Amino acid sequence: MAPIKFVEGSSLEKGKGGRIVVDEYLRAADRVFALGDCAASREDPLPPTAVAAEQQGAYLAKCFNTTYYKAGADGPMPAKPDPVRPSAMPFDFLEPLDGLWEASPEFRYVERGKMASMGMWGGVADMTKSEITPVGGTLTGVTAFASWRGAYLSKQVSVQNMILIPMFWRSSVSKTSRRWRGGVRFDLRAGLKAGSLDETSRASKCILCYSIKKPCRGPPGAATLTTPPSSRFHKTAAFFIRWV
Numbered sequence: 001m002a003p004i005k006f007v008e009g010s011s012l013e014k015g016k017g018g019r020i021v022v023d024e025y026l027r028a029a030d031r032v033f034a035l036g037d038c039a040a041s042r043e044d045p046l047p048p049t050a051v052a053a054e055q056q057g058a059y060l061a062k063c064f065n066t067t068y069y070k071a072g073a074d075g076p077m078p079a080k081p082d083p084v085r086p087s088a089m090p091f092d093f094l095e096p097l098d099g100l101w102e103a104s105p106e107f108r109y110v111e112r113g114k115m116a117s118m119g120m121w122g123g124v125a126d127m128t129k130s131e132i133t134p135v136g137g138t139l140t141g142v143t144a145f146a147s148w149r150g151a152y153l154s155k156q157v158s159v160q161n162m163i164l165i166p167m168f169w170r171s172s173v174s175k176t177s178r179r180w181r182g183g184v185r186f187d188l189r190a191g192l193k194a195g196s197l198d199e200t201s202r203a204s205k206c207i208l209c210y211s212i213k214k215p216c217r218g219p220p221g222a223a224t225l226t227t228p229p230s231s232r233f234h235k236t237a238a239f240f241i242r243w244v
Helices: 050-066 092-100 141-154 159-172 232-243
Strands: 020-022 027-029 039-041 114-117 123-126 138-140
Touching: 020 027, 114 141, 123 141, 138 141, 141 159
Parallel strands: 020 039
Antiparallel strands: 114 123, 123 138
8 A cells, every 4th residue: 555646745744655644633744634545643543444544533523513614714723622422433323322422622543443344254363352333353264254244335425336236246156157257447526537448349338237238238338247237137237227
């Protein structure tokens, strides 16, 4: 992992790995805040994970909504924000349980545990140091794999993605999908190609897939997946994407 050019070329102080040094309020300079992969505390740097970035973003949102907005566009920024509770719970409907943690003006990271996928039907989950579960432990195999995918799916903010992602997962285990090749990136919102296709391919106007040997035969502009055009799954995916 390397810092992006914007971070690398900034005049802000950087620490190990080229990450911007922030204080206990995630402040890098006056009116400048940094979070996620590009930022790290000098005393206790957090791992560059989505869980850490999510909690940092929620902390700053609370600080701006309760304290920093009072400074206005030109007013002096307060030395520290009003105390806020950490966003410990991973889901919105569990937010009332954040009250179990004491409010503090400093950012407080709450350990939720660690999960990782290790190929199809494999994974690991380490909850031994989790602060949000009453009982710690570890999971492996299919159980950890299902937990990881469930957590990943629950973090999607778009209904479209929540429909598409399980379809991609389904196609990844399909025997027919192994005969198809997909390597093009697309902009789903605009329906425009962000990659490149063979000019002779009849899939050039599709949003999601193309095949080297058997181009998609769907109508121009219809969204399709990496499965044969005759399959029911292919047609169902096209229907959902066109109407979501």
